[in-house]
Amino acid sequence: MAARWSSPVRYVECDQQGVVFNAHYLTWTDEASYDWWTAHGLPWEDLVARGIDPLVKASSLEWTSSARWGDTVTVDAETERVGRTSVTVRFTVRVGEQVCCVVRTTYVCASGGVAAPWPDDVRARLTEG
Template sequence: MKDYIFEIQLKVRDYECDIQGVVNNAVYQSYLEHARHEYLLSMDKSFKELTAQGVLLMVSRIEMDFKQSLTSTDVFSVQLRTERQGLKLVFFQDIVRLSDQALCLKAKVEVIAKVNDKLSRGEIFDTLGI
């Protein structure tokens, strides 16, 4: 898993593909988000609980570089690592098709946090241990 701190395996479902038979571009964002949610759950954190505590984690920017297409029934992994950059927590995420280890997508997802309706300076990420 290189320098990744979390990985989840998923499988492409038919309805996620467009008329060309490849995964629709918008679906990749769902894969990335699902991996981030599962990462938090693996650390005994959940968006629902954080929200109830007045902590809102929000995506402020996403960069996605599409390398190769996934197609129906492909099994793939979403791998991630995090890095603090000022008030942001940055998720570096890769999607890799498992059958041939092809890199399908590289993403950089920047997340900010509001705590009790005020923008955090990033210290909340340290407090949460993420």
Template sequence: MTTVYEFSPRYYEIDMQGVMFNSWYLGYADEAMNHFIDSRGWPYSRWQELGVDVHLAHADLDWKAGIGFGDKVQVPVRTTRIGTKSFTLEFEFRRGEEVTCAVSIVYVVVAADGSGSIAIPPEIVDAIGPSAIR
């Protein structure tokens, strides 16, 4: 199941080359991740109620083309892997049909009390993707 987050870069996010500065891709991936979990009925506040949090463990970005000021950008988000303690989301930054940047992020689920990584609660597994992905 895919969820789509949409945005247009703001003026201050554009660099001297006329494209969105590279650091903003991870910022928008974070916004898209929050939109993704919200759309599945599991906003961040519910994760906290379960006593869990997530940490970004690894990110890969493959930049293909620049996004400019005023561009309408769609970011489809989908789960590609669910492990015991971590999961992977993929994000495609699109301007129309053109993929401008492909991002893959591995998130590790941790105890909110700081005691370390823990198994992903079954409720969250069900929310972020089919258990068949395991």
């Protein structure tokens, strides 16, 4: 199951040459992650209410081009792998059809401050589609 988030590149996200500073790619994928969780029927507030706290374990970024001031970025989020206690999401950041960056983020299911297996119903939703 995929999700999509989009936004114009803001001036504050760029360096003096008008190129997006690298940390903002993680901000954009964080924005897209909310839509990805919601697309799976798992809005963040529902997870938290159940005592499930998906924590970022790791993120990797691989750039192929730059987004610039005045562009509109689109982030496509899709499930790459579901484990017993984790899920990896692939975020593809692009401007138009040009891929700028691929980010892979692994979230670990935490409950009570420690890693825990996904509840069966959550795991079922994560593996749908």
